[in-house]
Each structure stands twice: as C-alpha cells, then as structure tokens.
Amino acid sequence: xxxxxxxxxxxxxxxxxxxxxxxxxxxxxxxxxxxxxxxxxxxxxxxxxxxxxxxxxxxxxxxxxxxxxxxxxxxxxxxxxxxxxxxxxxxxxxxxxxxxxxxxxxxxxxxxxxxxxxxxxxxxxxxxxxxxxxxxxxxxxxxxxxxxxxxxxxxxxxxxxxxxxxxxxxxxxxxxxxxxxxxxxxxxxxxxxxxxxxxxxxxxxxxxxxxxxxxxxxxxxxxxxxxxxxxxxxxxxxxxxxxxxx
Amino acid sequence: xxxxxxxxxxxxxxxxxxxxxxxxxxxxxxxxxxxxxxxxxxxxxxxxxxxxxxxxxxxxxxxxxxxxxxxxxxxxxxxxxxxxxxxxxxxxxxxxxxxxxxxxxxxxxxxxxxxxxxxxxxxxxxxxxxxxxxxxxxxxxxxxxxxxxxxxxxxxxxxxxxxxxxxxxxxxxxxxxxxxxxxxxxxxxxxxxxxxxxxxxxxxxx
Numbered sequence: 001x002x003x004x005x006x007x008x009x010x011x012x013x014x015x016x017x018x019x020x021x022x023x024x025x026x027x028x029x030x031x032x033x034x035x036x037x038x039x040x041x042x043x044x045x046x047x048x049x050x051x052x053x054x055x056x057x058x059x060x061x062x063x064x065x066x067x068x069x070x071x072x073x074x075x076x077x078x079x080x081x082x083x084x085x086x087x088x089x090x091x092x093x094x095x096x097x098x099x100x101x102x103x104x105x106x107x108x109x110x111x112x113x114x115x116x117x118x119x120x121x122x123x124x125x126x127x128x129x130x131x132x133x134x135x136x137x138x139x140x141x142x143x144x145x146x147x148x149x150x151x152x153x154x155x156x157x158x159x160x161x162x163x164x165x166x167x168x169x170x171x172x173x174x175x176x177x178x179x180x181x182x183x184x185x186x187x188x189x190x191x192x193x194x195x196x197x198x199x200x201x202x203x204x205x206x207x208x209x210x211x212x213x214x215x216x217x218x219x220x221x222x223x224x225x226x227x228x229x230x231x232x233x234x235x236x237x238x239x240x241x242x243x244x245x246x
Numbered sequence: 247x248x249x250x251x252x253x254x255x256x257x258x259x260x261x262x263x264x265x266x267x268x269x270x271x272x273x274x275x276x277x278x279x280x281x282x283x284x285x286x287x288x289x290x291x292x293x294x295x296x297x298x299x300x301x302x303x304x305x306x307x308x309x310x311x312x313x314x315x316x317x318x319x320x321x322x323x324x325x326x327x328x329x330x331x332x333x334x335x336x337x338x339x340x341x342x343x344x345x346x347x348x349x350x351x352x353x354x355x356x357x358x359x360x361x362x363x364x365x366x367x368x369x370x371x372x373x374x375x376x377x378x379x380x381x382x383x384x385x386x387x388x389x390x391x392x393x394x395x396x397x398x399x400x401x402x403x404x405x406x407x408x409x410x411x412x413x414x415x416x417x418x419x420x421x422x423x424x425x426x427x428x429x430x431x432x433x434x435x436x437x438x439x440x441x442x443x444x445x446x447x448x449x450x451x452x
Contacts, residue, residue: 057381057382061345061351062345062386063303063343063344063345063346063386064345064348064351064354066343066344066345066402067344067345067351067355067394067402067403067404068351068354068355070401070402070403071399071400071401071402072343072396072400072402073399073400081351081354083348083350083351083367083381083384084350085348085349085350085351085352085353085354085361086350100400102304102307102313102343102396103304103308104302104303104304104305104307104308105304107305107326108326109326110308129324142298143298143324144298144382144383144385145382146324146385147385147386148302148303148304148385148386149304157398158313158396158397158398158400159398160395160397161312161314162312162313162314162339162396163311163312164307164308164311164312164313165311195308196308229354229355232353232354232357232358233354235358236350236353236354236358
C-alpha cells in the first residue's frame with residue numbers, strides 16, 4: 001500500500017490527529033493545503049460535510065457533485081462541488097475508490113440495529129446526524145446547514161430498478177484519501193459506520209486526519225484538467241480566489 | 247377512490263418556468279399533473295409549523311431501499327418523520343438524486359455563458375422569500391417526472407423522460423406541509439424535452 005509517492009514529507013505536515021471511532025471532528029482547511037484522511041485499521045464509513053469557510057452558506061452539494069461528473073461515486077481525479085458552481089476540494093489521491101454521495105448519514109433510527117444498545121445505552125453509539133449537529137452548533141451553524149453528506153471508505157450499489165444496498169467492500173488498513181482544498185474550507189467529519197452497514201455490532205475504527213502543505217498544482221494537474229466541466233469549475237473557483245485573496 | 251377534479255378546493259395551471267408555494271394541510275392531497283409530458287417539477291417540502299424540519303433525500307431513499315420516488319414512497323424529513331406519502335403515480339418513477347439546476351451549476355455543466363439563464367434555484371429562492379426563508383433552506387429536493395437512472399458503477403445522468411402527457415402524482419400531507427415548486431426552465435438537457443411546459447396543481451380536502 002504505502003509507496004514513496006504516498007508518504008508525506010514530515011516538514012510539510014501542519015496537523016496530525018487521531019479521531020476515535022464514533023467521534024466527530026471539524027477543522028478549517030486552508031486553500032492550497034491538503035487533508036489526508038487515513039483508515040489505519042480499515043473503516044466501515046466516515047461521513048463528511050464541507051463548507052466555504054469564509055462564507056458557510058456556500059456548501060458541499062452532493063447532487064451537483066454527482067451530476068456534474070456523471071457519477072454518484074467518487075474517486076481520484078474527481079471534485080467536491082459547492083452549490084455555487086465552485087470546487088471545494090479535489091481528490092488528488094485515493095487508494096480505495098469507495099466513496100458515495102447518496103447514502104446519507106447514520107441517525108438514532110439507523111443505530112437501532114446495534115443489538116447491545118439496550119444494555120449499554122444509546123449514548124455509547126454515536127450517530128453522524130447528532131455528531132454533525134454538535135460540530136456545527138459549535139461554529140454557530142445548525143440543523144439547516146446539514147446537507148446530504150459525502151460517505152468515505154464504503155461502497156453501496158444501485159440496481160437498475162433503483163434498489164439501494166450495501167456492498168461488503170470497505171476501506172482496508174492503510175487506505176486513505178487526499179482532499180486538496182481549492183478554497184478555504186470548513187470540514188466536518190463524523191467517524192461512524194455507514195447507515196447501510198448491516199452489522200449489528202458497532203465497529204468504528206479510529207481514523208487519522210493529516211493536514212499538509214501540498215504542492216502548487218502543475219498546469220497539467222489531473223483534477224483541474226480532467227474534464228471540460230472541471231476546467232469550468234476551476235475558472236469559477238479561481239475567479240472567486242482572486243476576490244478573497246489576502 | 248377516484249378523486250374528482252370538480253371537488254378540488256384548489257385548481258390552477260402553473261405556467262412554464264414559474265415558481266409556486268402553498269401550505270398543504272395535514273390530510274389534504276396535492277396532485278401534480280404533467281400536462282405536456284416530460285416536464286421536470288422540482289419540489290421542496292417542509293414542516294409548515296417548523297421549517298427547520300424539511301425533506302431529506304438520503305433519509306427517504308434509505309428508508310425504502312430505493313433511489314426512486316413512486317407510489318407508496320414516504321417522504322421523510324431530516325428529523326425522521328414522514329412529511330407526505332405518494333398515494334398514486336402514473337409515471338412510474340421520479341428522481342431525488344439529481345438536485346435542482348442553478349445558474350452556477352449550469353455554468354459548470356453547460357458553459358460559463360449559461361449562468362445568465364433561468365434556473366430552479368432562482369425560482370426556489372423567489373418562492374421561499376415570502377416565507378422568510380432563503381438559501382440556507384434549500385437542502386435536497388425531488389424532481390417529479392424527471393428520469394435519472396443510476397448504474398451499478400454509479401454512472402448518473404439526466405436522460406429522456408418517461409412521463410406521458412397527463413401523468414399525475416398524488417401526495418397526501420402527513421403533517422401541515424409547505425410545498426415549494428419550480429416548474430423547471432432547463433433548456434440544456436432532456437429533462438423538459440427541450441420545451442418547458444405548464445403543469446396543473448390540484449388540492450383536495452381529506
């Protein structure tokens with residue numbers, strides 16, 4: 001899994017933190033830096049929301065992200081679009097290709113499947129909906145700011161008639177995704193199992209969040225040039241960057 | 247039981263490209279008629295008594311294990327409650343994955359010059375302002391009469407419609423529900439057959 005290409009020069013790292021299973025985390029990822037989310041022990045799901053940190057009414061839009069790129073699953077080279085026709089993040093590296101824009105997040109209701117919940121109490125099993133509420137409230141955002149989220153490290157399938165099911169294909173130990181911020185972005189992560197994960201035991205492994213000063217994109221950067229839509233998305237994003245640059 | 251249009255308490259035609267909003271009271275039935283066929287109807291719905299509770303596409307598709315809206319679908323809110331139930335659908339299936347078109351996303355999808363065109367988000371904002379609501383209140387939506395298949399590999403595209411002229415969908419409000427509609431003006435893909443047309447909206451008391 002690990003190659004030199006995947007290792008980060010330690011002098012470039014500005015933040016490195018382990019997020020326990022069930023926990024939430026949020027952080028400002030500045031334009032030009034990259035957030036690496038690693039699953040050191042594998043993962044059965046991480047829910048992610050993101051916003052323009054300078055103006056959080058601009059938000060990650062799952063539907064726009066899927067339809068602009070003609071795919072509801074994300075992988076290396078693809079982009080996370082805001083609802084303003086701009087790019088929040090580029091997926092500059094991705095070792096598993098298991099990310100969906102459709103499944104939504106776990107809730108008190110989806111957590112009812114955990115069999116020892118009654119004995120241990122609901123409080124032992126965090127869900128992403130409540131995690132999002134807590135993380136956002138601390139930033140003076142709230143329920144109305146929760147958009148359909150991105151799911152990392154898991155695979156769902158869609159049948160021709162629309163059937164939506166879990167596919168037992170999840171991130172393996174060491175898998176990671178690199179998200180390069182294309183504007184100053186607020187990220188909220190909830191490290192809870194995907195809501196469609198059928199397991200009746202709560203098994204959320206720790207993940208690691210590393211922020212690093214990634215290189216300036218080259219002129220032939222994959223994410224910036226892969227499709228005509230990407231080129232236009234970056235025209236919009238770069239124009240905005242000029243406007244807010246300090 | 248057939249609903250008799252003569253008995254409807256509300257009956258009007260919404261012109262092509264126009265917004266619309268109305269509170270549908272608990273127990274009332276809203277019918278949307280695709281008069282000309284293949285006309286996408288972008289649709290938001292809220293708890294009218296507390297609009298921070300609103301339609302959630304992910305919760306709705308997960309609850310029924312299917313990405314399409316059709317007869318029997320319960321429209322779930324972000325708080326896990328049922329806002330409306332689809333009682334009848336003569337089209338077959340409706341989309342809730344494709345979102346609403348906006349000037350900004352049009353500029354990315356179809357060309358930077360397309361940002362000057364009319365779009366559903368413009369209609370939604372115009373309609374929401376009368377209820378003291380705004381951009382923050384647009385989370386996820388349904389696109390009635392719009393055809394967006396998703397393949398096993400995730401491929402997703404708005405393709406030719408399957409809605410014949412006169413197709414209907416009947417929705418019963420399970421709580422007082424604020425419904426906001428944009429009669430989609432999109433001209434750059436087949437969601438409206440490249441010809442936006444009027445729709446008819448009827449409401450019956452329970």
